[in-house]
Amino acid sequence: MSEVMTGQSFADLGLPAVVLKQLEKMNFTQPTPIQLQAIPALMEGKNVLGEAQTGTGKTAAFGLPGLSMLDANERSTQLLVVAPTRELAMQVAEAINEFANQIRGLEVTTVYGGAAFGPQIKALRGGAQVVVGTPGRLLDLLKKGVLNLSALRFAVLDEADEMLNMGFIDDIETIMKAVPKTAQRALFSATMPPVIRKLAKTFLVNEAGEQPLNIQIAAQTKAQATIRQRAWLVRGLSKMQALTRLLETLEYQRVLIFVRTRSDTMDVTEQLQASGFKASPLSGDLNQSQREQTVAQLRSGRIEILVATDVVARGLDVPEITHVVNYDLPGDSESYVHRIGRTGRAGRSGEAILFYRGKEKHLLRTYERLTNGTIENFEVPNAKELSAHRQQKLQQQIVDTVAGGNFTVLSEIIAKMQEETGLNSDQIAAALLAQQNLQRPLIVSEDPPPRKFEERSRDKRDARGDSRDGREKRSPRGRDANIEFDTYRIQVGREHGARPQDIVGAIANEGDIDSRFIGQIQLFDAHSLVELPKGMPVAVVRVLQRARVRQQQMGLELAPTEQITRRPRPPGGERPAFKGAQRRNDRPGRSQGERRSRRPQ
Template sequence: MSEVMTGQSFADLALPAVVLKQLEKMSFTQPTPIQLQAIPALLDGKNVLGEAQTGTGKTAAFGLPGLAAIDTKERSTQMLVVAPTRELAIQVAEAVTEFAQQMRGLEVATVYGGSAFGPQIKALRGGAQVVVGTPGRLLDLLKKGVLNLSSLRLAVLDEADEMLNMGFIEDIETIMAAVPNTAQRALFSATMPPAIRKLAKTFLVNDAGEQPLNIQIAAIEKAKATIRQRAWLVRGLNKMQALTRLLETLEYQRVLIFVRTRSDTMDVTEQLQASGFKASPLSGDLNQAQREQTVAQLRSGRIEILVATDVVARGLDVPEITHVVNYDLPGDSESYVHRIGRTGRAGRSGEAILFYRNKEKHLLRTYERLTNGTIEFFEVPNAKELSAHRQQKLQQQLVDTVAGGEFAELNAIIAKMQADTGLSAEQIAAALLAQQNSQRPLIVADDPAPRKFEERADRRGKRDARDGRDSRDGREKRNSRDRRDANVEFDTYKIKVGREHGARPQDIVGAIANEGDIDSRFIGQIQLFDGHSLVELPKGMPTNVLRVLQRARVRQQQMDMELASGEQITRRPRPPAGERPAFKGAPRRPERSPRGAAQGERRSRRPQ
């Protein structure tokens, strides 16, 4: 939610008591300017045209009055929100779900491309009253007759200008044409280009010719001049390796790490805790009391690192946060400004760190423009630098210990050890260092050389924002450069995911490409069995990548990838050149966010 408040209360806006109770539980007391204008208008049955950036609190502006209009006893789609990217769709759905926690019987369905139709169709047929989705998948579901809008009460277009920029305008027109005339409409956009104004004129004017309420909220500069922004290109190391190295070498007081989904908060936290960091998740799975307790522990220092999503970090004000890490880039630019505003509080200095991929580099310019700042590029400490850091840190600890301690009894023990064993003091010290080294190596193994397929993928350069994806049906086109590289030799790996888990080849490709940062051209044939599957990957896969893939999940089932012992993929007759698919079934790669969200930042599983 925006930090700019109006001085008025949500209780003044005639919202239902059940909604107000939840807002109080979430510590939402004062509406932002756009909420103050949009909520009463929508409650009064008016259509709304809002010109406001994401950080101004638009989700609550349409979500709260939308929930007020829903009859939870009626199992049909009553509120529809169209968002440009899966990331924003997930964020909106999570926010609406949280607003509706006190509303028994209310269900929210999130639908987007790149994920299986089955669970999404099941949610719609189950009677979800709120549907949040991306244009391509919504259009698919409309064509299949699964998405029924006959009972719709409110249709919302969020980030309309972004959908225009991504080529979704025809999809939006088709979707809005299916909205019944009796339904309210709301359109929100950061800018109002002619095409969006035309869309508003077509769909926001009601049957009586009444014009929509036009709300304009000026952009508010929220970036702090004291926040240093730095960016690291994800390459060589995976993101978790880079994160642990940064946390080990940075001088920080408290750190807030932003990830995309609730499940990601748990995954990242578990890995940080396993590496010895005092980390905790902050997700929508926690109730208000648990959240307050977690934030209190952060302030007190019992935990030093918080892993959170955009939704639950809304309004978080902890002056001790010195660093914000964008482990996953946000689904929209304004959320980035909101994120980095969690540090540099109360006039203090802070640092914002971004993990980005080549395909996302253009977003950095947008962030610089929004924050009126400069983003510096940096490299994560390499193995040699990390070794030097650990050795220097241990050396300083030993010096401090010697300066502040009495060692008469310990010196006597050392003397006795020397007499009993014949070892020198240097040998005893070296043995103690060896024990220390076994727990946390003082000489870190050399970093793996950049993978050949990674270098090739980087050289492919910038793509069209939609990455060759047909926005009309959500499908991606595979051309000759996307096909399996004929010069790569493959090993066969076995994964513990198969047909009985509902896995499809594209699910496996998505998990391997996303988690291992492997271009799909370097994923060979895939063969499904009931309880497992076989997949071809390039020979000489780095150990650190294989470790990541062992933990990766397909259909919520851990892959446990390992080299196949004697089992090989059964070859089909090879079709003529030019007709040959990239791998069995020619699955498409997972849908990528047209706004450039990184391939490695999406999950093959459906967010919980």
């Protein structure tokens, strides 16, 4: 939430006592400008068009009055929030869930592509009163007749311009047409291009013909940041590989790593611990006593790395934190400022590191404006550099050990080994190094060529080509024709109810692979074939082997050559647009022969 306060309290805005009680518990006392204007208007039943930058507190601006409208005893969808990405949907749902902590019987569910339908359908049929979802999955659930909006009281479009950029405008219009005319509506957007204004004019005018209240909030600029900020473009390596390499080569005292969800804190921590780092999660699952104990262990050095979400790290003040790593970028730019403020405290120097994808590059400029700082691009150590670092570190350890030790007894053991085995001292030293190499390789395998995973942004469309909702929104040129692919077989097919967009979503989300680097997908009854870039890291392959589509484990493996068939490609070597080809196959009223006769567009 923004730190720009207004001098008024939430108690002045007409919110019910049960909501105010939770805000007090969360130490939220004064509303931000967008909240100060939007909450009273929404509480009065008006529709709202909010133009405000990310990070101005929009979630509370619509979430608090939205909760005030609901009847927790009624088991039906009453509040609908449409968000552009899975990550933002999860963050909005988590915030609303926390705001609703004191409301008994209220359930919040999140629906998004790339995940199994089953649990989402179960939550909807169970009567979750608040539904937060991405356009593609919401549209799918509407078509299936599972998402029932007949009792809806409030509909919100969040980050509308981002949904426009991602190509969801048609889906949004379809969803909004399903919203009852009696429901209240709000649209929030950082910018107001003509298409968004047209959308607002169409869907925000109420039954009486009254125009929505238009709220415009200017972006706030923060004071100059003295913290060094560096950014790495996710490519070639997975984020976890990059993180472990950085932690191994950085000179740090304490590190705070930010992720999006509670489950992410556990996953990242477990992988760091398996790599030998002294890491611990800091999540909302910990009670106050456990949280204080974890922070005390960080201060004492028993823990060197904390993996946390924004909510639980709020107010964390540990001067020893020298580095903050944005493993996942925050949902709003204001949170970024709060995050990096956890380092460089008490007059010490600090460093903030960001992992970002090509389509998130524009956020770096926003962060620079808010901090009045500069974000430097950098590359994580490559295999050769990591090998040199490990060898140099081991060499220094040996030098230090020799300088401070008495090796009389050990020298006698070595002499005896030489006498009994005929080995010389060089051979014994090499064998001992080989044992060390088994624990942590001194010569790291070469990285895959960056080109195979490189995020290209020659134009705005390419930079926006990936939809983390699992639904393709790109032209045939959204994928680089020079990418080399291997064909993999997965144990999921038509009989499991799988669709290509389900496979795209699972691979993109679980493997951290931009969907532009997922090639042709061919569905069969019991399996599917999917093209993925050559040289994928072993760790990514293992993750995808365990990943699930429609509750079925993928079991990813290279496809036997005899199973690989190629679809015809249009002139120029470009691959056909995936979504267009799939939608043609899904259209009713066409025979299989007619479908085959059509050339992919």
